Amino acid sequence: MSTSDSPLVICLGSVVADHTFKVDEIPQAPAKARARGYELKIGGMAANAAIAVRRLGGRAAYWGRLGDDGNADILIDGLTTEGIELGGMKRIPGGRSAVAAVLVDPLGERVTLGYRGEGLDPDPSWLPLDTLDKAGALLCDPRWPEGAQAALEAAEQRGIPTVLDGERSETRLLLDLVPRVRYAIFSVTGLTNYGSGARAPEALRKAVSEGVTQMAAVTRGEKSTLWILRGEERIRETPIFRVTASDTTGAGDVFHGAFALAMAEGMEMEAAIRFSSAAGALRARDGATAHRAELEAFLQENAAIAE
Numbered sequence: 001m002s003t004s005d006s007p008l009v010i011c012l013g014s015v016v017a018d019h020t021f022k023v024d025e026i027p028q029a030p031a032k033a034r035a036r037g038y039e040l041k042i043g044g045m046a047a048n049a050a051i052a053v054r055r056l057g058g059r060a061a062y063w064g065r066l067g068d069d070g071n072a073d074i075l076i077d078g079l080t081t082e083g084i085e086l087g088g089m090k091r092i093p094g095g096r097s098a099v100a101a102v103l104v105d106p107l108g109e110r111v112t113l114g115y116r117g118e119g120l121d122p123d124p125s126w127l128p129l130d131t132l133d134k135a136g137a138l139l140c141d142p143r144w145p146e147g148a149q150a151a152l153e154a155a156e157q158r159g160i161p162t163v164l165d166g167e168r169s170e171t172r173l174l175l176d177l178v179p180r181v182r183y184a185i186f187s188v189t190g191l192t193n194y195g196s197g198a199r200a201p202e203a204l205r206k207a208v209s210e211g212v213t214q215m216a217a218v219t220r221g222e223k224s225t226l227w228i229l230r231g232e233e234r235i236r237e238t239p240i241f242r243v244t245a246s247d248t249t250g251a252g253d254v255f256h257g258a259f260a261l262a263m264a265e266g267m268e269m270e271a272a273i274r275f276s277s278a279a280g281a282l283r284a285r286d287g288a289t290a291h292r293a294e295l296e297a298f299l300q301e302n303a304a305i306a307e
């Protein structure tokens with residue numbers, strides 16, 4: 001449970017209504033297939049990260065844009081139920097929220113069709129930047145660059161730790177955002193986009209050579225996490241926690257939420273990466289985001305592996 005002393009982590013970027021269909025087989029066109037199950041889940045990097053922050057014992061705010069459609073009602077409901085503060089969330093009149101159709105087969109193989117929404121005015125001037133006075137960390141994803149730029153600048157002025165989810169996006173967006181954050185944590189494709197195809201060590205070195213970036217990392221799913229500190233040549237490596245995965249969707253989002261919370265709590269870097277990897281592993285194992293007690297127990301049980 002979080003208390004009023006728990007640090008506040010602000011997560012800015014995407015929220016998506018994931019319309020998730022369970023199918024026996026992913027259909028090939030032309031086809032008319034029947035789904036065996038359906039669920040509407042909250043997706044989107046920043047929203048998933050905010051949920052992770054809450055469940056891991058922090059206070060969380062989601063900052064971003066929704067349309068004025070039915071999907072927005074459902075997403076607001078879900079985020080509110082999770083206890084997420086929504087003072088930095090705006091419903092844009094006439095806008096349409098981001099949605100995705102997700103098809104999942106019995107082996108967990110999936111096809112995602114994402115729609116990023118429409119009419120979601122990018123102007124960030126309404127963001128409640130003063131809330132950063134009380135925040136312990138700010139996490140941004142690249143789906144609302146104008147919002148991220150405004151919030152990152154305000155966070156830097158206040159000396160608050162900042163984290164980027166360097167997920168797949170246009171190279172120019174990552175080139176702009178990476179130097180603005182203290183901690184840039186990429187996915188494999190995001191790092192390739194940022195480095196214009198350069199190999200991981202080279203791209204990570206570039207990330208810590210610019211702007212305010214103190215640490216850059218790449219998460220690699222079932223492979224170890226690679227990271228580098230500013231001023232060092234050496235690439236460090238932190239192992240993952242082995243689990244039998246049931247659904248790896250959102251493991252990266254949860255990793256980022258956990259990492260931002262760890263920075264807000266003042267955790268050391270190596271411990272923070274272990275903490276975040278454990279949160280990602282549990283998400284991959286269970287297809288759901290763990291709570292703090294479960295994560296601490298998992299870390300203890302697996303202490304030997306990650307040392």
Ligand SMILES: Nc1ncnc2c1ncn2[C@@H]1O[C@H](COP(=O)(O)OP(=O)(O)OP(=O)(O)O)[C@@H](O)[C@H]1O
Pocket residue numbers: 167186187188219220221222224225240241242243245248249250251252253255276277278279280281282284
């Ligand atoms: N199968 C797995 N087994 C153990 N840990 C995993 C597994 N998948 C993910 N993780 C943990 O979660 C972290 C983030 O996962 P990953 O690198 O796949 O993120 P991603 O590529 O951003 O994906 P997404 O954003 O779709 O969740 C990994 O570094 C690892 O620590």
Ligand SMILES: [Mg+2]
Pocket residue numbers: 167187252253
């Ligand atoms: Mg990701």
